[in-house]
Amino acid sequence: MSTDDRSSATPTGATDDGGGDESLVDVRNLQTTFFTDKETIRAIDGIDFTIDPGETVGIVGESGSGKSVTARSLMGLIESPGRVLRGSSIRYRDLDTVRSFADAFSGRTVSVADLESRYDPVRVFDQTAATPAEFGYADPADVPLVDVVAAGYGDEVGLTSGDECVFVLDGDAGDPSSIRRGFVELTRVSGEAQRKMRGGRISMVFQDPLTSLNPVYTVGNQIKESLSLHQGLTGKEATQEAADLLEAVGIPDARRRVNEYPHQFSGGMRQRAVIAMALACEPDVLICDEPTTALDVTIQAQILDLIAEIQETRDVAVMFITHDMGVIADVSDRVNVMYAGEIVESADVEPLFANPKHPYTEGLLNSIPGGQVGGRLATIDGSVPTPNEEPTYCRFAPRCPKAFEECEAVHPIPVPVDETADDHTAACLLYPEDESTEAAIARHRGRSHGGERE
Amino acid sequence: MVEVRDLKTYYDSGSLLDNRPVKAVDGVSFDIRRGETLGLVGESGCGKTTLGRTLIQLEDATDGEIFFDGTDITEIRGDQLYEWRQNAQMVFQDPDSSLNDRMTVGEIVREPLDVHEWKTPAERRERVRDLLDKVGLEAEHYYRYPHQFSGGQRQRIGIARTLALNPEFIVLDEPVSALDVSVQAEIINLLEDLQDEFDLTYLFIAHDLSVVRHICDRVAVMYLGNIMEIGPTEELFTDPANPYTHALLSAIPKPDPTASRDRITLHGTPPNPRYPPSGCPFSTRCPARIRPDGYEELDDDLWDSLNSFREILRERMRAERSIRERLRERFGMETRFATMDDTYEELFGDVAVPDEVEEILTEVADTAGDHDEAEALDRFNQAFGSVCDGVGASGVDEGVKPAFHQVSESGRLSYCHRHESEYRETADVIEARN
Numbered sequence: 001m002s003t004d005d006r007s008s009a010t011p012t013g014a015t016d017d018g019g020g021d022e023s024l025v026d027v028r029n030l031q032t033t034f035f036t037d038k039e040t041i042r043a044i045d046g047i048d049f050t051i052d053p054g055e056t057v058g059i060v061g062e063s064g065s066g067k068s069v070t071a072r073s074l075m076g077l078i079e080s081p082g083r084v085l086r087g088s089s090i091r092y093r094d095l096d097t098v099r100s101f102a103d104a105f106s107g108r109t110v111s112v113a114d115l116e117s118r119y120d121p122v123r124v125f126d127q128t129a130a131t132p133a134e135f136g137y138a139d140p141a142d143v144p145l146v147d148v149v150a151a152g153y154g155d156e157v158g159l160t161s162g163d164e165c166v167f168v169l170d171g172d173a174g175d176p177s178s179i180r181r182g183f184v185e186l187t188r189v190s191g192e193a194q195r196k197m198r199g200g201r202i203s204m205v206f207q208d209p210l211t212s213l214n215p216v217y218t219v220g221n222q223i224k225e226s227l228s229l230h231q232g233l234t235g236k237e238a239t240q241e242a243a244d245l246l247e248a249v250g251i252p253d254a255r256r257r258v259n260e261y262p263h264q265f266s267g268g269m270r271q272r273a274v275i276a277m278a279l280a281c282e283p284d285v286l287i288c289d290e291p292t293t294a295l296d297v298t299i300q301a302q303i304l305d306l307i308a309e310i311q312e313t314r315d316v317a318v319m320f321i322t323h324d325m326g327v328i329a330d331v332s333d334r335v336n337v338m339y340a341g342e343i344v345e346s347a348d349v350e351p352l353f354a355n356p357k358h359p360y361t362e363g364l365l366n367s368i369p370g371g372q373v374g375g376r377l378a379t380i381d382g383s384v385p386t387p388n389e390e391p392t393y394c395r396f397a398p399r400c401p402k403a404f405e406e407c408e409a410v411h412p413i414p415v416p417v418d419e420t421a422d423d424h425t426a427a428c429l430l431y432p433e434d435e436s437t438e439a440a441i442a443r444h445r446g447r448s449h450g451g452e453r454e
Numbered sequence: 455m456v457e458v459r460d461l462k463t464y465y466d467s468g469s470l471l472d473n474r475p476v477k478a479v480d481g482v483s484f485d486i487r488r489g490e491t492l493g494l495v496g497e498s499g500c501g502k503t504t505l506g507r508t509l510i511q512l513e514d515a516t517d518g519e520i521f522f523d524g525t526d527i528t529e530i531r532g533d534q535l536y537e538w539r540q541n542a543q544m545v546f547q548d549p550d551s552s553l554n555d556r557m558t559v560g561e562i563v564r565e566p567l568d569v570h571e572w573k574t575p576a577e578r579r580e581r582v583r584d585l586l587d588k589v590g591l592e593a594e595h596y597y598r599y600p601h602q603f604s605g606g607q608r609q610r611i612g613i614a615r616t617l618a619l620n621p622e623f624i625v626l627d628e629p630v631s632a633l634d635v636s637v638q639a640e641i642i643n644l645l646e647d648l649q650d651e652f653d654l655t656y657l658f659i660a661h662d663l664s665v666v667r668h669i670c671d672r673v674a675v676m677y678l679g680n681i682m683e684i685g686p687t688e689e690l691f692t693d694p695a696n697p698y699t700h701a702l703l704s705a706i707p708k709p710d711p712t713a714s715r716d717r718i719t720l721h722g723t724p725p726n727p728r729y730p731p732s733g734c735p736f737s738t739r740c741p742a743r744i745r746p747d748g749y750e751e752l753d754d755d756l757w758d759s760l761n762s763f764r765e766i767l768r769e770r771m772r773a774e775r776s777i778r779e780r781l782r783e784r785f786g787m788e789t790r791f792a793t794m795d796d797t798y799e800e801l802f803g804d805v806a807v808p809d810e811v812e813e814i815l816t817e818v819a820d821t822a823g824d825h826d827e828a829e830a831l832d833r834f835n836q837a838f839g840s841v842c843d844g845v846g847a848s849g850v851d852e853g854v855k856p857a858f859h860q861v862s863e864s865g866r867l868s869y870c871h872r873h874e875s876e877y878r879e880t881a882d883v884i885e886a887r888n
Contacts, residue, residue, distance in 0.1 A: 326707035
């Protein structure tokens with residue numbers, strides 16, 4: 001979604017949450033930075049994307065592009081020296097979750113409308129590092145209150161105390177059943193709320209099943225742990241449920257397997273068991289971080305079939321991370337291409353593969369062997385840079401075959417590739433295609449992701 | 455150039471009680487022609503790396519012959535072997551673990567020259583600089599350490615070392631699997647350039663079939679220590695003959711969202727190479743397995759359940775029972791094995807089972823319930839086994855193996871019973887059953 005769309009498509013107001021209201025997860029200007037003695041690595045540098053209920057969002061990129069850090073930021077698994085910076089917002093909009101969180105954490109729930117009387121945009125932008133541009137507006141007065149508090153700037157000017165993580169947009173914060181619209185802000189959840197969210201609402205499947213299973217407990221035990229934490233199931237009931245879950249993910253002889261240890265499972269079976277664990281609490285979102293990379297193709301096919309089946313029968317949204325363009329084409333509805341901490345192109349899967357717009361996506365697709373037989377493979381010279389300074393130029397420019405002079409001086413932002421393609425965006429000075437190069441460059445110039453400065 | 459005849463490499467477990475060897479390579483024969491690239495593909499554990507290592511004598515062959523320009527290298531020893539080794543080299547998969555981090559790039563590339571006392575030290579240094587240039591590195595990289603390089607560059611260093619002694623034959627063991635696509639493309643281009651320049655012969659081991667299709671002239675598909683199909687690349691990719699090749703090719707996700715997705719999903723995992731099936735190695739998962747007379751018309755779902763049932767029996771036969779479990783069993787307590795009825799229900803609960811089949815299955819399940827899995831399995835195979843499972847004309851398991859059939863004019867070979875005239879063609883069967 002481009003920042004421009006947001007300002008033009010929706011009227012401003014305290015309780016308006018901006019575009020993409022139907023989405024389940026709405027990631028805005030996410031910045032995750034690792035601070036080491038030697039350098040500051042901006043692993044994720046201002047990305048926006050959404051996940052709709054039941055859809056599969058693919059994230060593809062080379063190693064070091066920030067795919068896994070994105071997943072870990074959503075799960076709240078960023079550990080020191082890493083930090084999700086102020087200015088980032090990850091909104092989780094499932095109404096059931098918002099209501100139950102408002103009920104369980106009433107002290108951390110706030111109705112945005114109640115803050116309106118104390119909101120002075122000019123003061124906010126004077127006293128904090130926030131800039132109207134990072135929210136997609138030119139005038140501070142236009143910036144909706146909800147964006148400011150979700151991004152965490154409310155804490156500094158006394159609007160919020162720093163503890164709030166449930167924001168109510170429509171309804172009474174004190175009466176959960178009256179809430180009609182709102183979100184849980186994942187960058188602000190912590191403690192008990194974090195534990196309820198992680199595993200209960202959003203689960204994750206990691207690349208290497210052996211590292212996500214504990215070798216000294218039986219597989220059944222590990223599933224039961226999750227069941228007792230999130231659903232309160234214990235004893236025989238839990239064993240039964242664990243066996244049912246293993247059966248549901250296609251493990252034969254599940255009743256016996258429940259009592260076996262991870263080393264007694266084959267690689268594919270282990271990954272199935274990990275998926276069973278992730279499903280134990282009926283999450284709304286399943287994050288799969290390279291779940292098939294360590295597996296053989298025939299086993300990969302089984303796991304991809306399984307994930308597709310789960311998605312159909314359980315109606316979960318999937319965020320699928322991989323470096324394999326073939327897998328992405330197979331599983332995704334929508335694809336985000338990442339490069340050096342930024343999303344450089346985002347589109348539905350078919351237009352992306354049929355008509356890639358960003359030079360990096362093109363290069364990536366061309367370097368896959370198979371399209372052409374014999375002959376030389378196209379390559380992308382150089383390697384992915386480590387993003388450790390604020391971008392004032394296009395990070396792909398040094399490797400880009402289409403780079404021109406301005407690429408060194410202007411940082412591109414995601415814009416629609418042309419007027420007709422609203423949901424196909426590319427962060428490249430060549431776009432929008434139907435505007436002159438000067439007009440396009442002017443559009444990109446002067447926009448910064450802003451946010452917290454180190 | 456290379457002729458391999460009935461090569462076997464077994465690993466002994468060295469255990470006193472159960473010394474069945476792991477049959478990593480179980481009788482393969484093929485030729486590699488001078489200047490060609492032969493691809494070797496298969497899933498992990500199928501024996502492709504062991505085969506590659508045996509070819510350059512990093513492993514000792516258990517049986518069989520490997521002729522290099524007429525010399526059987528499994529026989530040569532000592533000085534002769536030392537001399538021969540200059541001719542055959544290997545590039546390893548993981549550029550992180552195959553380079554010594556304490557040596558400079560120059561020392562790493564020079565090491566084979568030092569070992570073989572190639573010319574004078576000054577000439578060796580010159581040679582290393584030349585090699586670095588050939589693989590696309592700079593001369594000043596000579597004094598740097600491997601950790602200062604990216605994955606792609608490290609693989610280049612490994613390739614330079616491989617080339618140091620001017621080998622004729624190189625085994626490339628998954629040289630690009632650990633690399634990103636764009637870097638992978640660079641290394642593949644480099645390997646192709648070097649092949650042209652030095653007239654090299656490659657054995658290219660990989661599990662990524664699109665890479666193999668790009669670089670190889672001929673491909674051998676391995677499964678459980680056996681070559682299932684071998685022939686010219688394009689032919690094998692466009693018109694596979696063996697059921698395993700069919701399944702493997704259909705499992706690769708294509709970078710094209712509009713491509714049809716009717717892939718063949720194989721059930722289960724490859725069998726343990728310590729206990730390979732007695733008939734065709736692929737029979738336990740084959741989507742085109744020949745069904746025995748009388749049961750051909752059974753429902754496909756029922757067949758799926760039958761196959762899973764057999765797998766469970768096989769697995770239970772091998773699963774070890776602890777003393778605690780034996781005791782629990784003795785006193786009639788619940789153990790993880792005492793669930794044969796549940797398993798039976800799980801598998802056959804929602805498929806229609808004809809009476810005569812049910813009768814046999816009940817018998818098998820009861821035998822298995824008494825912990826006589828071997829007996830149960832025998833009974834099962836008697837009823838539902840076919841030639842693919844090693845059942846001979848007499849109706850019992852005789853360990854009948856398939857034979858290699860020539861399936862095209864180019865001499866492509868496939869190891870499958872389906873090619874015998876009395877059976878239907880693989881492609882038709884897969885289509886009908888899928």
